[in-house]
Amino acid sequence: MFTTDSIPIVTPTSKDEEYSALWGVAGPAAKQSLWLVHGLSRCWNDFAPILCDLTAWWHVHAYSHRGHGESARTPGAYRVADYVPDLVAAVRDAKKKCVLVGHSLGALVSMGVAAKVPDLVTAVVLLDPPGPGFLSRIETTPYGTIWPALRKHAGRKDTGAVAKELADLRITTAHAGEIVRFGDTRDAASLRFVARCLRDLDPDVFAPPLEKRWLDGFDVLAVAKQVKCPALLVVSDPAQGGMLPPEDSQALAAALPDCTRVDLPGVGHLVHWQDTPTTLRLLHAFLGSL
Numbered sequence: 001m002f003t004t005d006s007i008p009i010v011t012p013t014s015k016d017e018e019y020s021a022l023w024g025v026a027g028p029a030a031k032q033s034l035w036l037v038h039g040l041s042r043c044w045n046d047f048a049p050i051l052c053d054l055t056a057w058w059h060v061h062a063y064s065h066r067g068h069g070e071s072a073r074t075p076g077a078y079r080v081a082d083y084v085p086d087l088v089a090a091v092r093d094a095k096k097k098c099v100l101v102g103h104s105l106g107a108l109v110s111m112g113v114a115a116k117v118p119d120l121v122t123a124v125v126l127l128d129p130p131g132p133g134f135l136s137r138i139e140t141t142p143y144g145t146i147w148p149a150l151r152k153h154a155g156r157k158d159t160g161a162v163a164k165e166l167a168d169l170r171i172t173t174a175h176a177g178e179i180v181r182f183g184d185t186r187d188a189a190s191l192r193f194v195a196r197c198l199r200d201l202d203p204d205v206f207a208p209p210l211e212k213r214w215l216d217g218f219d220v221l222a223v224a225k226q227v228k229c230p231a232l233l234v235v236s237d238p239a240q241g242g243m244l245p246p247e248d249s250q251a252l253a254a255a256l257p258d259c260t261r262v263d264l265p266g267v268g269h270l271v272h273w274q275d276t277p278t279t280l281r282l283l284h285a286f287l288g289s290l
């Protein structure tokens with residue numbers, strides 16, 4: 001049984017610390033604590049495919065980033081560096097050592113938190129974090145078309161209609177450069193979930209990544225070098241929409257002091273949705289090694 005609640009965030013102690021009220025869920029209490037940290041435009045229940053399985057072993061927390069789901073809106077403050085203090089505050093408030101499992105944006109945030117509070121984070125799992133090189137040329141990738149379309153539909157309540165419009169969106173594939181329907185790369189149920197997440201999304205969250213300001217104040221490799229706990233780096237297939245091309249994945253794996261890297265050929269960016277059994281197997285193997 002999960003309980004849905006507003007995750008308490010501590011009061012800022014100085015003018016340099018600004019935290020946002022987060023909304024999320026917590027699973028049944030267990031000895032070990034695990035936080036699930038979602039990607040851009042999603043929300044806490046993005047982890048539904050793996051959530052229940054993990055609660056058999058961990059005290060699982062899942063929340064929605066600022067600007068996502070029912071969490072607070074903070075217009076103009078959606079850089080990666082802006083998201084990190086929110087989770088730092090939540091982890092500190094929980095007063096319990098934990099593991100962070102982050103996907104995409106959530107993986108970058110998890111690295112930032114592990115670097116900020118090494119005494120509280122015992123391990124991180126990084127599911128296909130977007131690399132700096134990849135983000136610097138976002139307009140040449142399928143996401144250069146997908147993200148503006150998602151931004152356009154953010155806040156719309158007609159979930160079914162949005163899903164159908166997204167299905168007809170034309171994108172250029174990462175593999176062969178051919179133009180295909182977005183609906184030919186995702187099944188209809190997954191697209192409907194995307195549309196439902198957009199319903200509760202601040203469209204401004206897309207401004208920093210599309211304007212190439214997302215990493216301002218957040219040096220991915222410098223932060224990675226400060227992550228002293230064990231890290232599992234899961235790299236999706238760039239030809240299938242993965243966000244860690246070889247130059248980015250090699251640099252990130254080298255920067256992380258204690259990195260276990262696993263590549264998933266043929267699996268796209270949404271690792272935990274597109275290959276849930278493998279994701280769970282990797283999580284259990286890595287977490288069981290701690």
